[in-house]
Amino acid sequence: MTRPRPGSLLLYAPVALYQQDGTFWVEAQAVNGLRLWAEHFDEVVVMMPLAPGPAPAGWLSASEQATALARVRIEPLPMSYRPGVFLRRLPETRRRIAALITQAQYLSFAIGGLFGDWGAVAALTAHRMGRPFAVWTDRVESQVVRVVSTQVPWKTRLRARLTHRPMAWLERAVIRRATLGLFHGRETYDHYAPYSRNPHLVHNIHIGPDDHIPADRLAAKLAAVRSGAPLRLLYVGRAEAMKGPLDWLAVLAALRDRGVDFTADWLGEGEMLAEMRGRIVALGLQDRVQTPGFVADRARVMEAYCAAHLFLFCHLTPESPRCLIEALTAGTALLGYEGGYARDLIWSHSGGLLVPPRDIDALAERAAGLAADRERLADLLARAALDGAPFTDEAVFRHRSDLIKTHLAG
Incomplete structure (x- = not known):
């Protein structure tokens, strides 16, 4: 049986990852976030959805960020936001996620969405495996979809009306099963805290x-x-x-x-x-x-x-x-x-x-x-x-890291 590596953290970050010239390309703020996570854990493994095409402006070559990402390993997952694509890729991707879960001591997954939300898949997989995990989110995605649906073309509006309720159900199902809820900002915290057994108000910024x-x-x-x-x-x-x-x-x-x-x-x-x-x-x-x-x-x-x-x-x-x-x-x-x-x-x-x-x-x-x-x-x-004045990236990442170590130590 695979034993978790002491001091290791497994994350899911829903930030598009690109691959070109034999290396991954990561959004600049995501690089900073991974660097800060790595300051508090011996190893950080981050799952990210791999997007097609060239990296847009603002993404950095991982090979050129070797110092910042020295203790970070990137695991690409398929970008699967279409229902058919997601359902086809779900069994294999879930097995990959489960294997990564067995290797990590601490688990923290960002959620938001429905189809292609590998963070929710990872959370439910960890729950079935009996592993404690943290859930993180910075907005009420189901409410975003519901409100924005009134201002978009009719096809998008119809899709939003069909998905925002199942999305809300999935958000609550994951949060209820999480050992630790990390909710960025008061608005998000107030919405999700009633469904969490251990909610915490946190922040996520990249200002040094x-x-x-x-x-x-x-x-x-x-x-x-x-x-x-x-x-x-x-x-x-x-x-x-x-x-x-x-x-x-x-x-x-x-x-x-x-x-x-x-x-x-x-x-x-x-x-x-x-x-x-x-x-x-x-x-x-x-x-x-x-x-x-x-x-x-x-x-x-x-x-x-x-x-x-x-x-x-x-x-x-x-x-x-x-x-x-x-x-x-x-x-x-x-x-x-x-x-x-x-x-x-x-x-x-x-x-x-x-x-x-x-x-x-x-x-x-x-x-x-x-x-x-x-x-x-x-x-x-x-x-x-x-x-x-109190807000710095060092402070907010230390806060979240301490919460994860305290509440997921068992």
């Missing part, structure tokens, strides 16, 4: 201690705000329905109509980016709003965070996006739709303002009020930096 805005840079930023510089708005994330990009543009149009001097940037690709660009032209905002798409240069993204005054977000679904924490660490105040996650992040120092979901006029009023009251705006930015 040196990535926080320096004190002198924050002081210069506050001085520029007080001098009356144009309001700078930012969003970083995918241009998809769940992020509310059309609400975001409606807020900007309302600000323009109120005579507010501002610029705004949306950094990120997505299926709605072309529609956003068309709407920008239709609203006459092209001289104020930039949509450069995906920005691979991490330094450029962090500079955008530091330069912004308000991180304007219009999320329509329950999730815990890292971008809100990243904004706070840059001394950029949150301004967006109310939700448990955002509210929890600014609970200590009130580094942001929240309004009821879909209340575009209220968002515009808050932004216009801050643009007119520069002392209040500067104070809000200073509070945002205080709210962001």
Whole structure:
């Protein structure tokens, strides 16, 4: 009988993996996460879905990241999001997962989805094998599918209506069987905690201690705000329905109509980016709003965070996006739709303002009020930096690692 290797951790990460030139290509933040896991475990084995085609921008060659991935082994699983493909590949892939489970001391699986959700398969397999495991998730995937289904073409809408209830059942079935529930952000935690025997609120970010805005840079930023510089708005994330990009543009149009001097940037690709660009032209905002798409240069993204005054977000679904924490660490105040996650992040120092979901006029009023009251705006930015201060990638990965070692030790 195979014995688990002491100090070994088996993960499932639903981040697309690519293979070319004889090596795997891994998304940059996933590389950082694996490096941090490996600091707390003797060996890390990560299962990831292997996607066809060349790696997109932002993915790194594993062979060139040998130092960061020194104690990490990547196990590719088939990408199988179509029902027929998933069912054909399920028996063989489940056997592979079971073999990996027998070799690891600690087990932690990210879940989210239905067909092709190898994290859920791994969790149920571990349960049948009598192995304790942790489940991790950063959003309520079934609710995301349900809400977004109202804004997509009819074929996608029909598929979403057929799958979101079975998806919710699968989420709850896995969480009930997990020894440990790791739920990223208050919104996700509040939804799933009732189904978990041992729920914990955790975070997942990739901001190092040196990535926080320096004190002198924050002081210069506050001085520029007080001098009356144009309001700078930012969003970083995918241009998809769940992020509310059309609400975001409606807020900007309302600000323009109120005579507010501002610029705004949306950094990120997505299926709605072309529609956003068309709407920008239709609203006459092209001289104020930039949509450069995906920005691979991490330094450029962090500079955008530091330069912004308000991180304007219009999320329509329950999730815990890292971008809100990243904004706070840059001394950029949150301004967006109310939700448990955002509210929890600014609970200590009130580094942001929240309004009821879909209340575009209220968002515009808050932004216009801050643009007119520069002392209040500067104070809000200073509070945002205080709210962001405790968050570092080292701290959040240490927290999760300690929970896994404590609760899965048996």
